[in-house]
Amino acid sequence: MIFDPKEISFSDTHKIMIGSIVPRPIAFVSTISKDGKNNVAPFSYFNGVCSNPPTIMFAPARRAWDGKRKDTLNNIIDNNEFVINLVSESFAEKMVACSTDFDSEVDEFKISGLSPKESSKVKPPRVGESKISFECELNQIIEIGNGDPGSGFIVIGTIVLFHIDDEIYDNGKILLEKFEPLGRLAGNLYTRPNDNIEIIRKIKPK
Numbered sequence: 001m002i003f004d005p006k007e008i009s010f011s012d013t014h015k016i017m018i019g020s021i022v023p024r025p026i027a028f029v030s031t032i033s034k035d036g037k038n039n040v041a042p043f044s045y046f047n048g049v050c051s052n053p054p055t056i057m058f059a060p061a062r063r064a065w066d067g068k069r070k071d072t073l074n075n076i077i078d079n080n081e082f083v084i085n086l087v088s089e090s091f092a093e094k095m096v097a098c099s100t101d102f103d104s105e106v107d108e109f110k111i112s113g114l115s116p117k118e119s120s121k122v123k124p125p126r127v128g129e130s131k132i133s134f135e136c137e138l139n140q141i142i143e144i145g146n147g148d149p150g151s152g153f154i155v156i157g158t159i160v161l162f163h164i165d166d167e168i169y170d171n172g173k174i175l176l177e178k179f180e181p182l183g184r185l186a187g188n189l190y191t192r193p194n195d196n197i198e199i200i201r202k203i204k205p206k
């Protein structure tokens with residue numbers, strides 16, 4: 001089967017994208033508004049970019065029904081700072097509770113019962129329940145598309161501080177079984193990285 005995105009609907013294209021690009025890591029992004037309101041929301045169009053300087057990207061789309069920018073992006077445009085909190089299974093339901101497009105006045109920490117914890121180098125709080133958080137400063141925002149609903153933005157950030165729970169860190173390694181990260185699949189499905197295979201690179205460069 002072949003599909004030309006110019007000939008199918010945006011929602012069918014979206015389904016192909018989120019069903020194909022799996023599993024996706026989840027950035028649970030905390031920000032603060034101009035008037036000091038906390039905000040936290042999940043984004044699974046998320047990845048690392050490079051490690052020197054440590055750089056990440058995530059992509060907040062325009063809202064599907066009215067094309068407006070999401071609160072997370074507005075807060076980053078206003079303040080240039082955010083925290084990427086990684087998601088463990090222990091607070092997955094609370095993370096999902098933060099994914100409703102609430103009014104910008106709503107503090108999702110309060111809705112979900114998650115605990116805001118003061119950051120060290122940036123103003124937005126981190127998520128206390130998160131076993132790994134990255135304090136980030138904005139590098140740049142790239143707009144993609146023509147501003148229609150579902151078009152979006154790439155937010156690129158530089159990590160200025162890593163927080164890693166002592167329990168999940170051993171001699172330079174993150175302990176996956178203690179971290180218990182969740183991956184996003186399509187729809188309401190999530191996955192655990194607990195069925196792993198090791199593949200050793202046999203061909204070495206000359």
Ligand SMILES: Cc1cc2nc3c(=O)[nH]c(=O)nc-3n(C[C@H](O)[C@H](O)[C@H](O)COP(=O)(O)O)c2cc1C
Binds near residue numbers: 040043095099
């Ligand atoms: C696991 C998960 C992943 C999500 N990933 C994205 C994403 O990559 N991009 C996006 O625009 N919205 C994504 N959403 C939806 C946003 O979380 C949702 O629109 C949220 O209300 C935005 O909040 P804000 O307006 O406070 O920024 C995701 C939702 C869930 C539950």
